[in-house]
Amino acid sequence: MVDFARVQKELQECSRDMEASGIRVSPKSDNLAGLTGTIPGPIGTPYEGGSFEIDITLPDGYPFEPPRMKFVTKVWHPNISSQSGAICLDILKDQWSPALTLKTALVSIQALLSAPEPDDPQDAVVAQQYLRDYQTFVGTARYWTESFAKASSLGVEEKVQRLVEMGFAESLVRSTLEAVGGDENLALERLCSS
Amino acid sequence: MEDCSSGDEAYDYSSDRDSLDAIENEEPDYPGVSSKSSSTKVITKESLLAAQKEDLRSVMDLLSLKEHHARTLLIHYRWDVERLLTVFVERGKASLFSEAGVSMVECQETNSVLSSSCTIMCEICIEEVLGDKATRMDCGHCYCNDCWTEHFIVKINEGQSKRIRCMAHKCNAICDEAVVRNLVSKRHPDLAEKFDRFLLESYIEDNKMVRWCPSTPHCGNAIRVEDDEFCEVECSCGFQFCFSCLSEAHSPCSCLMWELWIKKCRDESETVNWITVHTKPCPKCHKPVEKNGGCNLVSCICGQAFCWLCGGATGRDHTWSRIAGHSCGRYKEDREKNTERAKRELYRYMHYHNRYKAHTDSFKLESKLKETILEKVSISEERESRLRDFSWVTNGLYRLFRSRRVLSYSYPFAFYMFGEELFRDEMSNDEREIKQHLFENQQQLLESNVEKLSKLLEEPFNQYADDKIMEIRMQVINLSVIINNLCKEMYEYIENEVLGSIQVGNHGIAPYKSKGIEKASELSVCWNGKVSSTADKFLPSDCGTSGKSEQDFFSFFFLDFYNLEE
Ligand SMILES: [Zn+2]
Ligand SMILES: [Zn+2]
Ligand SMILES: [Zn+2]
Ligand SMILES: [Zn+2]
Ligand SMILES: [Zn+2]
Ligand SMILES: [Zn+2]
Ligand SMILES: [Zn+2]
Numbered sequence: 001m002v003d004f005a006r007v008q009k010e011l012q013e014c015s016r017d018m019e020a021s022g023i024r025v026s027p028k029s030d031n032l033a034g035l036t037g038t039i040p041g042p043i044g045t046p047y048e049g050g051s052f053e054i055d056i057t058l059p060d061g062y063p064f065e066p067p068r069m070k071f072v073t074k075v076w077h078p079n080i081s082s083q084s085g086a087i088c089l090d091i092l093k094d095q096w097s098p099a100l101t102l103k104t105a106l107v108s109i110q111a112l113l114s115a116p117e118p119d120d121p122q123d124a125v126v127a128q129q130y131l132r133d134y135q136t137f138v139g140t141a142r143y144w145t146e147s148f149a150k151a152s153s154l155g156v157e158e159k160v161q162r163l164v165e166m167g168f169a170e171s172l173v174r175s176t177l178e179a180v181g182g183d184e185n186l187a188l189e190r191l192c193s194s
Numbered sequence: 195m196e197d198c199s200s201g202d203e204a205y206d207y208s209s210d211r212d213s214l215d216a217i218e219n220e221e222p223d224y225p226g227v228s229s230k231s232s233s234t235k236v237i238t239k240e241s242l243l244a245a246q247k248e249d250l251r252s253v254m255d256l257l258s259l260k261e262h263h264a265r266t267l268l269i270h271y272r273w274d275v276e277r278l279l280t281v282f283v284e285r286g287k288a289s290l291f292s293e294a295g296v297s298m299v300e301c302q303e304t305n306s307v308l309s310s311s312c313t314i315m316c317e318i319c320i321e322e323v324l325g326d327k328a329t330r331m332d333c334g335h336c337y338c339n340d341c342w343t344e345h346f347i348v349k350i351n352e353g354q355s356k357r358i359r360c361m362a363h364k365c366n367a368i369c370d371e372a373v374v375r376n377l378v379s380k381r382h383p384d385l386a387e388k389f390d391r392f393l394l395e396s397y398i399e400d401n402k403m404v405r406w407c408p409s410t411p412h413c414g415n416a417i418r419v420e421d422d423e424f425c426e427v428e429c430s431c432g433f434q435f436c437f438s439c440l441s442e443a444h445s446p447c448s449c450l451m452w453e454l455w456i457k458k459c460r461d462e463s464e465t466v467n468w469i470t471v472h473t474k475p476c477p478k479c480h481k482p483v484e485k486n487g488g489c490n491l492v493s494c495i496c497g498q499a500f501c502w503l504c505g506g507a508t509g510r511d512h513t514w515s516r517i518a519g520h521s522c523g524r525y526k527e528d529r530e531k532n533t534e535r536a537k538r539e540l541y542r543y544m545h546y547h548n549r550y551k552a553h554t555d556s557f558k559l560e561s562k563l564k565e566t567i568l569e570k571v572s573i574s575e576e577r578e579s580r581l582r583d584f585s586w587v588t589n590g591l592y593r594l595f596r597s598r599r600v601l602s603y604s605y606p607f608a609f610y611m612f613g614e615e616l617f618r619d620e621m622s623n624d625e626r627e628i629k630q631h632l633f634e635n636q637q638q639l640l641e642s643n644v645e646k647l648s649k650l651l652e653e654p655f656n657q658y659a660d661d662k663i664m665e666i667r668m669q670v671i672n673l674s675v676i677i678n679n680l681c682k683e684m685y686e687y688i689e690n691e692v693l694g695s696i697q698v699g700n701h702g703i704a705p706y707k708s709k710g711i712e713k714a715s716e717l718s719v720c721w722n723g724k725v726s727s728t729a730d731k732f733l734p735s736d737c738g739t740s741g742k743s744e745q746d747f748f749s750f751f752f753l754d755f756y757n758l759e760e
Contacts, residue, residue: 009320063318064341064348097363098318098345104363 002062007032007102014103023106024186025056033058037069037106038186041149042114046141047075050149051183054109055085056102066096067105076137076144078118078127087112088122150183159184163191233420235717236430237404245418245717246397249275257282262371263296263332265393269356270294273401295359295368297333316341318361329377333367335360342369343377350378350385355392356400408440409433417714424702428713436704443711446600446688447607448701451616455606459547476500477507491517546609553602557595560648564591570656574663577656590651590670596710597644597677604637604684611692620696629692636687640680647673678708 014025022040037054041047053072059065069092071085079088091100091108121127130137163173163184168191177187237245252275253264270293271278282290291297312325316338323338330336341361346369349358358374360367371393379386398404404418413431426443428434435442439449447455473482476494483494490502491512499510501517511518571584610616612630621629650670655663685706693701 003319005321006319061344061348064344091363095364097365098341098361099363 001060002033002058004032006063007058010101010103013101021103021107023103023110025102025106035102036072037102038183039106039110039113041145042110045114046138047077047113047145047149050145051186052113052149054106063098063101066092067102068092069105069109074144074148075113076126076141077113078116078121078123078130079112080126081123082126083123086122088120159187163187234425234427234712234714235418236714237398237416237418237717238430239414241717242394242397242416246394249273249397253278257287263291265371266296266357266368267291267294269396269400273397273404292366295357295366297331297367314338318345329373331360331367331369331373333360333362333365335362335365335367337361339377342373343381346374346378346389347382347385350389350392353392355389356396405437405440407431407433408435418717422705424704426704426707426711428711430714430716434711438702438704443599443704444603444606445704445706446685447603447610448693448703450701451606451610452603454610454615458543474500474502474505477505542613543609546605550602550605553598553605556648557598557602560591560594560598563652567591567651570654573656586667586670587651587655590647590674592710593674593677594644594647594651597640597647597681600681600684600706601637601641601644604640607688608633608637611688617696633684633687633692636680636684640677640684643673643677643680647677682706682708 011025011027014023018024024038025035028034028036035056035058037056039052039054041050041052050073052075054069055072057068059068069087071080071087074082074085076082080086087109089108089112091097091105116130118127118130126137129140159177160170160173163177164170166188172191173187176190177184235245249268250261250264253259253268254261256279257264257267259267267278267290268275271281278290281293313322314325314328314336315321316323316328318337318341321338327340328336328338329342345361346358349355358369359365360369371389374389375386378389398406398416401418402423403420404416407413407415407417407429409429409431413429413433415429415431417427417429417437419425419427419437423438425437426434426445427437436444436449436452439453441449441452441456444452473484474492475481476483476496476498477500478498479494479496481494481496483492483500485492485502491499491508491510492502493499493510498507500507501520506520508517508520567587571587575582575584608630612626612633617626647670650666650673653666655666658666685703688703689705693703
């Protein structure tokens with residue numbers, strides 16, 4: 001049985017500092033075993049400005065067994081499968097400790113985006129490119145971020161306008177949109193819940 | 195007598211045993227065989243705990259450690275006390291401990307017991323719990339008992355009993371086994387037992403010098419050897435095996451040679467080769483068709499003619515060199531070269547296999563004869579005669595069995611040693627030829643003497659007059675000595691002259707023992723002088739191999755765990 005009491009507390013803790021971290025965890029449904037995590041692409045990387053969605057499944061033994069996580073948003077990275085979104089990260093496998101949380105795991109994934117480990121690749125093609133032709137790698141990663149990790153092709157002004165039309169203050173709309181990496185839906189959710 | 199034959203290749207050699215005992219009283223011609231207590235030990239279910247404790251004790255005493263720390267170290271160093279101590283001497287205590295996950299925080303707060311008056315915030319379940327509902331490990335990390343229990347259960351079920359790490363992230367410390375046992379048994383007594391069994395069996399499974407007896411059905415024993423893994427042993431259940439590869443005893447063949455040989459015999463790959471070389475499937479009905487004569491046009495019983503070289507269907511109109519309307523362009527000579535080679539290989543294999551088989555077959559026949567021969571002995575013993583001692587017969591029989599085995603295994607040895615598969619580039623052709631020649635001389639000499647001995651023992655000596663018996667007796671004793679020496683020389687020759695000069699691969703061979711395969715003796719351990727007096731108080735004096743149940747022993751584990759502190 002998943003320790004749902006702990007998951008509840010984790011979710012509360014997580015939403016408390018969402019502003020600062022930009023990391024979000026929300027249940028898919030009433031059943032807390034399936035969740036969705038969102039991490040902003042780290043600044044100064046080809047993932048900057050993107051918002052990456054991660055599918056989270058909690059095994060029965062959670063937190064004594066690691067959560068299962070994979071990218072829903074397509075991402076170009078040596079340790080993440082460009083096909084399936086599978087993540088190669090030690091703390092999601094044998095280095096998992098019950099003292100870690102969903103948030104710390106997501107923070108580690110975010111750190112992985114900043115510091116790829118091409119010697120222990122999940123996606124061999126990407127890893128090859130990273131090692132042999134770094135410039136092309138950066139280009140592709142950035143292109144994927146633009147294409148898949150940004151909410152829509154709508155310009156920011158249009159998003160602001162639509163949200164303001166729903167009755168939110170313009171300054172709040174702008175800061176919220178920024179915090180969630182330009183994702184209109186995320187911004188709306190956050191505006192509604194605040 | 196056919197009590198433990200397992201499979202076709204494993205013959206019943208257990209009969210060696212009975213005669214072995216008989217050899218003890220006579221025969222001054224076996225040099226240097228100090229009898230009784232062998233260095234090879236049988237570890238039974240009952241003595242496993244004692245055997246393990248012996249090693250634990252020595253490490254606990256030498257490094258003044260608690261038992262679970264000693265066990266963690268020993269598991270990490272695969273129960274190699276010597277290596278563990280070497281690391282200790284060379285790299286110091288700190289590195290020895292940290293490598294194995296033993297944390298030596300000199301705890302201010304006495305281990306694990308916390309007061310019930312304070313509360314503790316468990317970082318795992320994020321709940322406040324009373325101090326007595328939480329446990330602090332040696333590394334200093336403290337969590338509530340429920341969380342520890344869950345963690346232990348998950349790890350035991352994952353099969354990680356031997357190294358359950360602390361729950362804290364990046365903490366490498368191994369959890370105190372007493373805490374694990376205690377907490378888990380409260381919720382899952384059966385799982386706690388499983389945990390104990392894992393720990394106990396680590397002594398066998400992680401230990402280079404200990405192996406489970408490979409008998410089937412398993413006798414429950416393990417065998418511990420002293421210093422050489424390349425040896426042949428006999429378990430107390432009567433099963434004889436090669437300690438290094440766990441198959442039947444096979445010296446002077448090396449383990450690798452034996453493995454290859456068994457596989458070769460099983461696959462009958464040469465036969466398969468023969469069929470592919472000598473027959474070809476008919477392109478019409480697919481039955482194998484054998485080539486007949488030198489002509490390359492062959493015809494199947496179904497009436498189809500085809501080209502032997504390419505297997506394609508053809509008409510029947512042909513000459514010696516070509517078939518009308520058919521051109522296949524196969525290079526004829528290459529084919530024939532391959533055929534030649536395969537044929538040569540096959541004949542070579544057959545040569546060795548026939549001799550190997552002849553000796554194993556003789557061994558089986560002679561084993562059956564044993565009863566008859568021993569009967570002759572008892573008849574003779576009852577006769578009014580000045581001859582009373584017939585131990586020379588049993589000794590002779592034993593020598594016969596022993597040397598038959600050496601002879602039969604010497605053939606697969608020669609097959610690989612002087613063949614091209616393993617040592618092709620290790621010897622020049624001349625060298626190989628000389629060595630092979632010398633080896634075969636030894637082999638033939640041994641063979642002829644063994645056959646002589648076999649004949650002598652089959653004589654109806656119970657019907658003979660005393661003089662004649664005395665004569666046979668002398669011959670048997672002489673032959674036994676000669677044969678024993680020849681076997682010894684063969685092993686020495688292999689070790690020093692043949693394999694000794696080769697650096698490739700791992701071809702350790704169990705040494706020749708005149709007295710045959712060593713019988714492991716029962717292990718008996720008792721806590722004596724070496725054990726610290728503190729521990730003595732809490733340990734039973736009749737421990738060792740007595741009939742105490744494991745459960746009893748574990749309660750002692752507990753006792754001395756808590757009392758060793760002081
Ligand atoms: Zn807890
Ligand atoms: Zn710890
Ligand atoms: Zn056995
Ligand atoms: Zn072997
Ligand atoms: Zn046919
Ligand atoms: Zn012809
Ligand atoms: Zn042809």
